[in-house]
Amino acid sequence: MLTKLPLLLAALMLSVAALAADNQYVLGVDGLACPFCAYGIEKRLHKVDGVADIQVDVADSVVRVTLREGKALTEEQARQAVEEAGFTLRSFSGAEGESGRQSAQ
Amino acid sequence: MRSNIHPRATPLLVGALLLAAGATAQAAPNTFNTALPVARDQYIWREQFVWRERSDDGPMERDVSVQALGSVLGYGVTPKFALFGMVPYFFNRELQVTTPTGRIARDTDGIGDISLFGRYTLYQNDFTGGTFRVSPLFGLTAPTGDDNDRDRFGELPRPLQAGDGAWDAFGGVVATYQTLQYQLDAQVLYRENGHHDGFARGDVTRFDTSLQYRIWPRSLQGVSGTPGFVYALLESNLVHRERDVTGRDADAHSGGTQWLLAPGLQYVTRSWIVEGTLQLPVAEDPNGDAIDDDYIVRVGFRRNF
Numbered sequence: 001m002l003t004k005l006p007l008l009l010a011a012l013m014l015s016v017a018a019l020a021a022d023n024q025y026v027l028g029v030d031g032l033a034c035p036f037c038a039y040g041i042e043k044r045l046h047k048v049d050g051v052a053d054i055q056v057d058v059a060d061s062v063v064r065v066t067l068r069e070g071k072a073l074t075e076e077q078a079r080q081a082v083e084e085a086g087f088t089l090r091s092f093s094g095a096e097g098e099s100g101r102q103s104a105q
Numbered sequence: 106m107r108s109n110i111h112p113r114a115t116p117l118l119v120g121a122l123l124l125a126a127g128a129t130a131q132a133a134p135n136t137f138n139t140a141l142p143v144a145r146d147q148y149i150w151r152e153q154f155v156w157r158e159r160s161d162d163g164p165m166e167r168d169v170s171v172q173a174l175g176s177v178l179g180y181g182v183t184p185k186f187a188l189f190g191m192v193p194y195f196f197n198r199e200l201q202v203t204t205p206t207g208r209i210a211r212d213t214d215g216i217g218d219i220s221l222f223g224r225y226t227l228y229q230n231d232f233t234g235g236t237f238r239v240s241p242l243f244g245l246t247a248p249t250g251d252d253n254d255r256d257r258f259g260e261l262p263r264p265l266q267a268g269d270g271a272w273d274a275f276g277g278v279v280a281t282y283q284t285l286q287y288q289l290d291a292q293v294l295y296r297e298n299g300h301h302d303g304f305a306r307g308d309v310t311r312f313d314t315s316l317q318y319r320i321w322p323r324s325l326q327g328v329s330g331t332p333g334f335v336y337a338l339l340e341s342n343l344v345h346r347e348r349d350v351t352g353r354d355a356d357a358h359s360g361g362t363q364w365l366l367a368p369g370l371q372y373v374t375r376s377w378i379v380e381g382t383l384q385l386p387v388a389e390d391p392n393g394d395a396i397d398d399d400y401i402v403r404v405g406f407r408r409n410f
Contacts, residue, residue: 031142031231033283035331035375039409040144040181042375056375058332059285059325061233086142086184088231 025073027063028091029082034058040085048077061090135369135382135403136340137292137313140238140281142226143181151177153405161396166208168201169396173217175405185226189244193217195267211258215267217250222275235284242294246273248301263304264349271299271306285325288336290315300350307347307360315340317371333374340367340382348392358393365398378407 029041038056041063045054050071055064063082067073075092082089135153143149152174159169173196179189199212222244230237250268254261263269277294292313298306321335322328342365348355369382384401 028233030233031229031236033235033285034141034288034373035334036373036378036407036409037141038331039375040142040147043147044144056331057329059328084184085144085147086181086226087236088229090233 023067023069023071024094025065025067025078026091026093027065027078027082027089029061029063029087030090031087032056032058032061037087041082041087044081044085045078048073048081134288134290134315134317134338134340135371135380135405136342136365136367136384137290137294137311137315138224138242138279139290140224140226140240140279141236141283142184142238143179143187145181145184147181148410149177149179149407150410151175151179151405151407153177153403156402158399158401159396160399163394164203166201166203167396168199170197170199170201172196173198185229187224189220189222189224191220191222193219193250198265198267200262200265209258211256211261211265213251213254213256213261213265213267215251215254218246218268218273219249220244220246220275224279235282237280237282239278239280241276241278243276244274246275248272252301264306269298269304269306270301273298286319288315288317290317303352305350307349309347310345312343313341331375333372336371336373338367338369338371338382340369340384341365342367342384358395361389361391361395363390363398364388365401367401367403369403376409380405380407 032038032041035058038058041056042054045051045063045065050067051065051073052068053066057064065073065078078092079089155171155173155175157169157171159167161167174194176192176194177189179187181187194216195214197212197214199210201208201210222242224240224242226238226240228237228239248268248270250266252263252266252268252270254266273296275294275296277292279290279292282289290313292311294311294313296309298308315338317336317338319334320337322332343362344365345362346360348357349359350356364387365384366387367382367384369380371378371380381402381404384403386398389395389397
């Protein structure tokens with residue numbers, strides 16, 4: 001049983017990740033170049049209804065936003081949050097890569 | 106000046122005290138401002154402890170010591186407009202001098218003159234992994250500090266008081282170029298000091314520059330998330346102060362030009378910044394007799410919320 005436990009945990013983590021990815025968005029943000037600046041973006045995005053988690057990859061200038069099940073993030077909401085933080089939305093896409101969500105400023 | 110000590114000693118304190126208070130009025134880099142944004146409804150809280158020592162080798166062996174804490178609260182009114190308030194608190198402002206009757210010290214403490222200023226992002230060019238911004242700023246300093254403190258020798262000299270008793274105005278422009286590897290800031294600032302009770306500190310013009318270079322992580326390749334950055338920084342402050350005015354007369358032994366360099370370190374995370382610099386005088390061209398700077402230590406933190 002103990003030997004199977006790590007496999008079960010890994011399977012569970014993969015399942016959770018797959019579920020989360022279904023409702024995850026990737027925002028390209030221009031102007032972001034230091035950790036301290038990332039906080040403002042997180043703060044504005046957290047005000048969007050349904051946002052469950054935000055990961056800022058400062059080195060890649062992208063922000064990954066995960067929403068709760070049944071919630072969605074529109075490009076306009078993302079643009080508004082990023083601009084209210086003082087930055088520029090470069091691109092917007094769902095993690096599943098729907099081309100309709102791709103945009104470039 | 107109503108000094109009981111030396112008519113020249115007290116005006117020369119003005120530069121030291123103004124610099125100690127004025128620099129902490131800025132929100133960033135370590136010795137002045139930045140054009141980086143404050144998000145709408147975001148607060149930035151900053152505390153900076155300043156320890157400044159000045160001395161000379163003249164017959165009066167003047168020593169000036171200032172220990173102060175600058176508390177700054179910034180608020181993002183809009184993504185382009187931020188307000189900052191600064192409250193200086195002086196733990197000690199002390200002048201030691203040798204007189205014919207021996208060595209004496211005069212000092213004071215307490216809250217200084219509170220400043221409020223606004224900064225607007227006039228130009229913004231964002232690109233992937235960087236930004237360039239230009240922001241004018243304008244502010245006022247209110248006469249909230251005590252300007253008539255006394256000791257056993259009588260009323261303290263005006264420059265030694267925690268406040269100058271006058272409304273002051275300041276304005277300038279700050280520009281910032283930031284990438285993931287380094288940041289450059291430059292600022293031009295002019296401060297016009299008001300008159301109160303027959304005295305006015307000399308107006309101040311300053312030109313500041315700062316280079317912050319990321320030394321850790323050395324590379325961001327393969328780095329995910331928002332790791333803390335360590336920056337090495339070098340700041341330059343060129344400060345020109347006009348002569349003080351007492352009554353209608355300019356004091357020949359006040360004001361001058363000074364150039365300071367400040368190496369330092371910053372540890373920057375998404376919520377905190379811890380920082381420290383050591384400001385050292387490189388060149389000084391005072392008017393008349395002047396007391397020289399020895400060093401200025403600045404340590405502090407900033408907090409996002």
